[in-house]
Amino acid sequence: MPRLSYELLHHARRIDPLLIPLLHTCRSLPSAENELRWLREHVASLNTPRHPLASNASGVLPNAWRRHRLERLVTARSRGTPLQYLLGTEFFGDLELKVRPGVLIPRRETAVAIENLASLLRANGKVLRSYLLEARGDGSRLNILDLCTGTGCIPLLLQRLMRHVGIPTQILGIDISPKAVALARENGSHVAHVKDICSFDRGDIFAESSTKSTSPLESLLATKQMTNIDILVSNPPYVSPRQYLHHTERSVRNFEPKLALVPVRRSTLWTSGDAEENDNRHGDAFYPRLLQIANTIIKPKVFWCEVGDLAQAERVAAMAVDTAAWDGVQIWADEPAFASTVQHKEVSGNAIKLVGEGHGRSVICWRDEGRAWLGL
Amino acid sequence: MTEVHQPQLSPDLVRIMERRLSAIEHRSASLHNLINQPEASPAEYARANKELRKLSGCMDLISHLRTKQKEIDGLKSLMSECPEDKDMLDMATEELSQAIEEEKRLQSLLLKSLLPKDDADERDSILEVRAGTGGEEASLFAMDVFKMYERYSQKRGWKFEIVDIAESDLRGYKEASAAISGVGVFGKLKFESGVHRVQRVPVTEKSGRVHTSAVSVAILPQADEVDVQLRNEDLRIDTYRSGGSGGQHANTTNSAVRITHIPTGMTVAIQDERSQHMNKAKALKVLCAKLYEIERSRIQISRSKLRSEQNPSLEQIGSGDRSERIRTYNFPQGRVTDHRVGITHHAIDDVMQGGNLDVFIDALLLQQEMDAIASFSSSIDTS
């Protein structure tokens, strides 16, 4: 990390001494100033605890308490605690969701991709509505399943965006972490509309049933009356062990759950081959399983998943092409709405479109009806 | 302090207005006629109805005026018929003077409703304050001016929302903007655009010498995407991208949004909200206001060019020219002077508290009205 210049620190101290510790984490003055303001606003919005000595109306003690509180938050932030954990919320699209240590903080890039997905679906809302009416009758909903749901951010945003164009949805989010499921439920009860149906449950997507008849996932879907999944979405752990060590931010490594970032190694599938290849395979571990679920258990019309970079996107696109189960596969970059920038990538002998600007961010696959829903 | 008067209606002006009024009465009568005709087509009917509705406010006033005028005529003839009855004359004289007062009031109301209105007057506005020459001191004064408008807005019951503030070293404002909404915001504030000059001893100055510095103020009427015919293809919206590959690897709090309007190259960047969506919404608001202002001033220039060709003596105020020096705040002498109307107000603290800003604003509004009257009569005379 480059050292901060003496001039910058001096300048910052003149504005506010509390900026100095924040600069340690923020690295730039404008963002340190923003964070300090947000922390101040947060502290100002807190109710002061009742204190036996604060019975007089002088207000001196609440002020002292607030100052103390602010200093503690600034210290925590200077040590790298994510600001979102300190403030207790993060914005995802236009939703403000609760976040808390132990559950991954939703990322902007994810929200942008989900907004793009929703805007394609909305643009073809007519097709989607008449499909729902024909295939499942009056009053039916678009069923969306999110695997590895974390805060529940992805299905909650999709649900909200679809409701705005009059397409009712039923969403289900699944996560292995009890903390995540509890938080997602809180978020659901907080942001979902009364007419929305949303539920969150615990589950390991790798779980196999002991009896070999139906998988635990299948039984769960049956109890939720979600046997017809239209859209499957997932932002699974995708960081490889090496990337985790060398290419994640300190604050991510030290404060966010590793379970949400790095796939747990569960077999010796990749014992041969060179180290880099093994590392990649480790990072990719969730995708074959997601594709398998998509092809054997739920057969959605559209499958979207996030990835870490372009190389991973190409590997996942290749896996999808190789299953021969999809009628179309695309890679989306960070800003897929800049659709004027389209490149072609050679993947498993097919030309795959890379849409948008920025890093490779997600892979989207569809079956025939899905093509019409997305207008692709 | 200069007193503010109602504009006096000269006999010439009344004569001109009378011509307009009878034209309106005429039009209204023929529209009524048309509506009552059974063979009027639905389209004709609808059009006539719409026009009538537009005229109705004016027509109400006119009919009140006509009633008053009949009353005046009646009183006058009464007085000429019996010049000997003293009691009766006294009574009639008093009634006559009241009726004439009322006639004048109705005439000035009518005049106001006939004068051209700025469509933007009812709009909400974007306020931009920028420190000019004078370094830190200018930034501190920019903050004072910004807060002056904040208090003024509060007093009028308007909503004052900060859009973005860029602070200086001493926590003054290098640049600040706000969205002000409420009833008639732009109509009241539009004359505030221009350079505001301050003369005072800066807090940073140890020798006690008075400095002169300046801030520029711009008031832009708010507009939406429809007003400025904004198309998605014309916008490029850039957001902060973290270094590395982003996604799960990084966790940024930078929610800055920069919008570029490709056809004009204009950019607006906002970063002070935690939510990228809110930053984007704010940036769009500012962008729309700026584009709308460009369009408005383009129309205004061609309009005032036309007007000055017809009547070169008319000088336009409140043109919104940001480089025009409009006001001086002199702290040692405790006064504020507006250079356009030549008014000096001696309670500078009241002004800075947002209290007595109306002294200037009302005078400027009045001045604008007089200018409009002047061009109203000249345009009718030439037509």
Ligand SMILES: C[S@@+](CC[C@H](N)C(=O)[O-])C[C@H]1O[C@@H](n2cnc3c(N)ncnc32)[C@H](O)[C@@H]1O
């Ligand atoms: C990268 S986070 C994504 C969270 C959320 N979808 C988002 O976009 O912010 C991955 C999530 O997968 C969950 N997870 C990890 N292993 C899992 C498994 N085997 N089955 C189900 N969920 C798992 C983690 O608990 C974590 O919440």
